[in-house]
Amino acid sequence: MKRVDKHNQTLRFILSSLAFLFLFSFQLSAQEIDSVQVRTGKKIFNANCASCHKLEGNLIGPALGGVEERRTNEWLKLWIKDNAALRASGDADAIAIFNEWNGSVMTAFPQLSDDDIDAILAYTTHGDIDKVVVAGAEEEVAEEEPSTAWMSYIVLTALLLLTLWVYFRSKNEFLKVVTTIALLLATGYYGYGALMSVGVDQGYQPIQPIAFSHKIHAGENKVDCQYCHSSAKHSKHSGIPSVNVCMNCHKSIAEVAEGTTVEYDGRTLGKEELDGEIQKIYDAIGWDKDKFQYIEGYEQKPIKWVRLHALPDFAYFNHSQHVTAGGLKCQQCHGPVEEMDEMYQHSPLTMGWCIECHRETEIDLAGNEYYKKIHEELSKKYGIEKVTVAQMGGQECGKCHY
């Protein structure tokens, strides 16, 4: 009998441990995340909710990470589909949260199905499961290009010494004459170049108050030039955007993406420095990025951008005439701006450069009713189908100088 008892005990022990294991593993599998659902949820969340909510931290509405711990699933579904109806039904929680957020109205989402909302909630509960934790990004060792400046110094010194030797030590008169001629030619060449570059700022690349990269904005993110330089279409000047235009995007973009770099002033700026550059916008306009609101009573400071392209006062230039009427691409004069981390003046902006383009650019005469008559007369006068800007009068002195 004793043995049977023992046997029973053992059996019971084994059975109960099995049961325990089974239960445990069952629980484990229940806790396993339905990754498909979470990913779908993330997609729906980003498309519909993310303009007002983040998982962590308040945006326009409250943070939604772990919202299921605070509210029941049924309540959330009612709220998301039509929160106004829920409030009208007298739900105390709904009215309370509405008042807590100063009566800002959340959009109703009747188009979301129950499955969609469950997916969203799975995402708010589990968070971004695909987020890869970047372990200490490897520091890039910038390869220093060997400077070649010293070579030209050596060559110059050698030439100078040679010249001195020819004049003071050598007895060969012919050599002296040849050297003199060579020197005169070189002086003329370099002197002419130096004089012709007076007032021509091609390649001018001043340090700006913010390390703004056109490459990131216009190149990688394909923001249209005129989105920021919006006055180019109507006015003489292509305006520098005021800070509220920066804030149209940078309200929600407070940090650059991981791994973004910008070449600026011979240095490579990484994420940390670039986040500081974005902070400069907030410092100028008075934006609290943690509370997601403008600071009341903040003394705003203008950002003092340094002007690159400057024509002398006696030359008239009008952006709208070229951008809207002429339909030119900005790049035609400003160069490949969408590839520039640090902006520089691409064109010489000399009169010769203007005239050259006016002589070559042809005007599309078709479909322009207003100027139909004058275009016909011009065609007759020059005996051609197409006229250039210069033939239209784009070479008259008074067009730009008056």
Place this chain on the structure above:
Amino acid sequence: MKSFIKIIAVFVIVLTCSSCVDKQKRQVQYMADTDMYTPVGYETYGETADGEASVRKPVEGTIARGQVPYDYPDSQTGYEAARDSLRSPLKIQLPTDSIAQVSKKDMDNGKYLYGIYCAACHGDKGDGQGSLAQNGKILGVPNYKDRDITEGSIYHVLMYGKGIMGSHSSQINAKERWQITHYVEELRADLLK
């Protein structure tokens, strides 16, 4: 011999002047301080003598030339009022038309401007799949078909912004806002089909 020395001196001076090009500084500006080069009046975006910005806000109670006043307040009630009662001045009924409609020229310009100011987030079709939305820079851009919007509410949102969208009234004028509004309506109608 003396002339040789002079030649060398000139050469050295010219070479030094032309060789040091500092791209962070402007070139030598001949006559830059005369009023032929630098205007007597303020330059656009210039500074006053006191170091303040030369651009000023219009005097209170005045309306700048070409500006169209907008009386709906930037609030939820203003939004609802604009949605229900604000109507476009561009919808014109010609004697030949059966209903009031927007001219093709306005629609074309609306499309052009939409491409510049809206498509980066809202997408070319208005489905919220613009390039900035797709690469995750700006999130939560709605599809127009999911929103109950009217011409009045579209104009109101262009004027003041909504949610994380900011005001675009400084970039586009009143007429252009209406042109964009009508193009957005057209996109929405296409999406709802």
